[in-house]
Amino acid sequence: RKEVEQDPGPFNVPEGATVAFNCTYSNSASQSFFWYRQDCRKEPKLLMSVYSSGNEDGRFTAQLNRASQYISLLIRDSKLSDSATYLCVVYTGRRALTFGSGTRLQVQP
Amino acid sequence: SQTIHQWPATLVQPVGSPLSLECTVEGTSNPNLYWYRQAAGRGLQLLFYSVGIGQISSEVPQNLSASRPQDRQFILSSKKLLLSDSGFYLCAGNSGLSYEQYFGPGTRLTVT
Numbered sequence: 001r002k003e004v005e006q007d008p009g010p011f012n013v014p015e016g017a018t019v020a021f022n023c024t025y026s027n028s029a030s031q032s033f034f035w036y037r038q039d040c041r042k043e044p045k046l047l048m049s050v051y052s053s054g055n056e057d058g059r060f061t062a063q064l065n066r067a068s069q070y071i072s073l074l075i076r077d078s079k080l081s082d083s084a085t086y087l088c089v090v091y092t093g094r095r096a097l098t099f100g101s102g103t104r105l106q107v108q109p
Numbered sequence: 110s111q112t113i114h115q116w117p118a119t120l121v122q123p124v125g126s127p128l129s130l131e132c133t134v135e136g137t138s139n140p141n142l143y144w145y146r147q148a149a150g151r152g153l154q155l156l157f158y159s160v161g162i163g164q165i166s167s168e169v170p171q172n173l174s175a176s177r178p179q180d181r182q183f184i185l186s187s188k189k190l191l192l193s194d195s196g197f198y199l200c201a202g203n204s205g206l207s208y209e210q211y212f213g214p215g216t217r218l219t220v221t
Contacts, residue, residue, distance in 0.1 A: 032208045043199055043212035044153070087152075091208040095160065096143060096168070101152035 001026055004100035006088050012106045017078045021103045023088030024070045032091040033064055035073050037084045038102065044087055047073075078107045111136040113213035115200050121219045128173075128187040130216050132200030135181065140202040142183040143210065144175055147197040159183060195220045 006023045013019045025033075033050035048055065050062040050071050061074040071088055088100040114133045122128060134140050144156040155168045157175035165175050172191060176184045183200060197217050201210040 034209060041197075041217070043215045046209055046211065049209065095141065095166075096155050096158050097208065097210055098155075099145075099153040 002100075003027060003092075003098045004088055004090050006086075006100040006103045008101060008103060010104040010106050012108060013078055014108055015078055015080060017107075018074065018076045019078055019105060020072055020074045021086055021088075021105075022070055022072050023100055023103075024068075025088075025090045025098075026069070027090070027092045028066075028069060030069075030090045030092045033062075033071050034089040034091075034097070035060075035062060035071075036087040036089055036099075038087055039084050044099075047086070075105075078105075080107050080109060083107045111140065111202060111204065111211055113200055113202055113211055115198075115213035115216055117216060118214065119217045119219075121221060122190050123221055124192055125189045128185070128190055128194070128218070130185040130198055130200075130218075132183040132185075132213055133181055134183075134202050137202070137204050139180060140204055142177065143201040144183065144185050145199045145201060147199065149196070153199065157185070190220045192220050194218065 004025050035047040036044040037047045038044040048057050050064045054063045059076045063072045083106050085102040085104045087102045090098045112135050141160050143158045145153040147153050159165050159177040173187050197215050199215045200213040203210045
């Protein structure tokens, strides 16, 4: 079983739609959680950290469910510029991050 | 805020040739530094990480090596490249006070 699993997609949604991605992790001792965004042929960039109480940054909302070991990312009012691959990332205390393979989002006009 | 620099941006090398990729960091002292590889359409694989000068931990056995000769310099090397070494190589760092990592622009390596 992969340490971090994501649906690879693609998720094809129209502009203005709301879209949600889920991610599951296998290590119950995982300490910190993040969503990164990666554009085609570019480096990953931190989108947001995920806190236990859930957190929001503009159109983006992240949630953590420790009991079920999953993380979610909700994007409201999708823009064309949101088209990218979204990486679920987990820190398990071994000094390095574990990355999911990513979920591809394509927002269409 | 820290900035990660990497070069070159793209590289085409023949099988059996040596490799040296350099990563430098500015904006922070004593960072933790990481080398990742991303194969086409795949996730990021951690290759090496370093918590200080001369301190290297290897995550995956392979024909690559890493060195950290200075606090803000991290080098990825190979004596003889294999076809399977092709990929997108990313250097990342964090300050040690947080777990969030920031990435350099990457080097796209094609071994022919």
